[in-house]
Amino acid sequence: MKNELEKYQENANSQSLEAGFNILNQIPEELIWLENFTSKATQKTYKSTVKKFCAMFEIQNLDNLRSINSMHIIKFRDAMKANGEKNSSINNRMAGLSSLFKHLIEKQIIKVNPVYGVKAMQKNYRKVSSRALNNQEVQAILNQPDITKLLGLRDKAILSILFNVGSRVGTISNLKVSDVYEEDGYMILDMHLKGDKRNKVAVNSHIQANIRNYFTRLGYYDENNKLRSDINLNLPVFPRMSNNPKLNDLTKPISTKSIWQLWNKYVLKAGIERTRPHCARSTFITEAFKAGGDLQHIQKTAGHSDPRTTESYNHNAAEHKNSASFKVSFG
Numbered sequence: 001m002k003n004e005l006e007k008y009q010e011n012a013n014s015q016s017l018e019a020g021f022n023i024l025n026q027i028p029e030e031l032i033w034l035e036n037f038t039s040k041a042t043q044k045t046y047k048s049t050v051k052k053f054c055a056m057f058e059i060q061n062l063d064n065l066r067s068i069n070s071m072h073i074i075k076f077r078d079a080m081k082a083n084g085e086k087n088s089s090i091n092n093r094m095a096g097l098s099s100l101f102k103h104l105i106e107k108q109i110i111k112v113n114p115v116y117g118v119k120a121m122q123k124n125y126r127k128v129s130s131r132a133l134n135n136q137e138v139q140a141i142l143n144q145p146d147i148t149k150l151l152g153l154r155d156k157a158i159l160s161i162l163f164n165v166g167s168r169v170g171t172i173s174n175l176k177v178s179d180v181y182e183e184d185g186y187m188i189l190d191m192h193l194k195g196d197k198r199n200k201v202a203v204n205s206h207i208q209a210n211i212r213n214y215f216t217r218l219g220y221y222d223e224n225n226k227l228r229s230d231i232n233l234n235l236p237v238f239p240r241m242s243n244n245p246k247l248n249d250l251t252k253p254i255s256t257k258s259i260w261q262l263w264n265k266y267v268l269k270a271g272i273e274r275t276r277p278h279c280a281r282s283t284f285i286t287e288a289f290k291a292g293g294d295l296q297h298i299q300k301t302a303g304h305s306d307p308r309t310t311e312s313y314n315h316n317a318a319e320h321k322n323s324a325s326f327k328v329s330f331g
Contacts, residue, residue: 028062033103039196041170046096052076053097066110073097073118087121094120123306130278132286132315138163140270150248151241153214155262158238158254160210162263162277165201166284166302167191169259169277177220178233180211187211191303199303211237218250285313 030050037043053076059065073094080090098115105113133141142159146152161167171191179190186202193199215221220231236253263277281302288298299310 029104029107029109030062030065030100033100037196039174039192039194041174041194042196045092046099049093049096050100052093066104068114070114070116070118073114077118077121081121087123090121091123094118123308128278128282128312130276130282130313131274132282133272133275133279137270137272138283140272141266144266144269147213150214150217150245151243153210153217154238154241154254155266157207157210157214158259158262159266159280160207161189161203162280163284164204164207165189166281168194168281168303169256170194171303172238172259173236173253173256175237175253176233177227177231177235177237180237181227193303197303199300201301282313282315285310286315289314290316 034043034047034050037046053059053072054065056076056079057064057068057072059068076097077090077094080093081087085093094115098113101110101113101115104110142156142163145156145159147156158172161172162169171193174192175189179192181188181190183200183202187208189201189203189207191199191201212221212225215227216225220227222228235250238254239248239250240252240254240258241248260277263275267273267275285298285302288301289295295307295310299307302310302313304310
């Protein structure tokens with residue numbers, strides 16, 4: 001299905017040059033704002049937010065949308081809370097609306113951002129529910145893919161990134177060949193994060209080996225383990241694959257649903273219960289702390305904007321023996 005911007009462009013292309021420019025000039029700024037996000041996930045979330053907001057207040061046209069005030073935002077926030085949405089989701093939707101109105105201010109269409117001054121929902125920094133796996137469980141899962149086959153090599157590389165970087169499944173799905181490269185002697189994954197952000201992460205030898213083995217079998221690397229010059233850099237790193245190679249489609253990325261499915265398949269084979277892909281994120285962060293990793297570095301690798309979020313993934317037992325109280329002794 002074509003998006004709204006494509007419809008405007010097609011209409012413009014079908015007209016004379018002068019008429020085409022006139023049509024493109026008529027594209028509403030709200031649409032330009034949305035299409036300017038490079039992340040399809042961000043586009044989808046923010047578009048859904050605006051639709052929900054407009055439906056709640058029966059907004060029928062752009063003039064109505066551009067004339068709302070802070071009370072509309074407050075009522076929208078409170079309605080989401082009453083419907084049971086998580087505080088983080090509510091804040092994300094409010095950030096989307098704020099971004100829209102900020103864009104309209106920059107274009108001198110409105111003067112005030114109605115989201116400014118509206119209190120965000122309090123973030124919850126309690127321990128995340130996804131458990132951290134132990135070393136034996138992790139190794140059991142990593143041993144499951146059949147690496148004699150291309151599909152198994154792909155899946156092993158995906159699992160390796162999940163456990164050794166703690167990436168979200170959406171981030172892995174969005175990786176393109178151009179996002180994997182060497183810099184100063186390190187293999188880098190340039191990952192797309194939530195909110196249209198990027199995060200360059202140097203990866204360890206396990207990920208390097210798994211990606212090189214996978215890319216070599218895929219035909220992307222030459223005999224010197226370098227990317228061939230004729231490979232399309234816009235191809236997904238992890239495309240859709242099947243046990244039947246004839247059904248492989250190297251031009252389309254693996255879906256997040258498929259990553260969940262391959263996770264469930266391998267943890268079932270490994271005989272491990274109570275897990276989901278997010279457990280790999282908890283495992284990575286917990287192990288990084290246990291190994292003496294610095295909070296700032298772990299936070300950056302995990303792609304968190306707030307260090308308290310990173311801390312909430314740390315499942316290491318509290319070291320009560322290090323309490324400062326033991327340094328003082330008043331009888």
